[in-house]
Amino acid sequence: MISELQYLWLSEKEAKVYELLSSTEALRAATIAKRTNIKRASVYEVLQGLEKKQFMSSYKKHGHMYFYID
Numbered sequence: 001m002i003s004e005l006q007y008l009w010l011s012e013k014e015a016k017v018y019e020l021l022s023s024t025e026a027l028r029a030a031t032i033a034k035r036t037n038i039k040r041a042s043v044y045e046v047l048q049g050l051e052k053k054q055f056m057s058s059y060k061k062h063g064h065m066y067f068y069i070d
Contacts, residue, residue, distance in 0.1 A: 026067060
């Protein structure tokens with residue numbers, strides 16, 4: 001799936017995050033970082049990129065940001 005997502009102009013990190021989010025419910029950035037082995041600082045950049053490209057959305061609940069695929 002990652003190679004197909006890279007064909008859609010996603011970086012390898014974006015593809016990993018998208019693949020994870022497509023197989024689960026909304027997750028926090030820290031959880032995404034742990035499950036993808038991407039540093040948390042980089043995960044925030046990846047999430048911003050995916051949201052900008054309209055591949056995913058986010059919401060805030062109890063002071064925490066959650067990210068998910070529409």
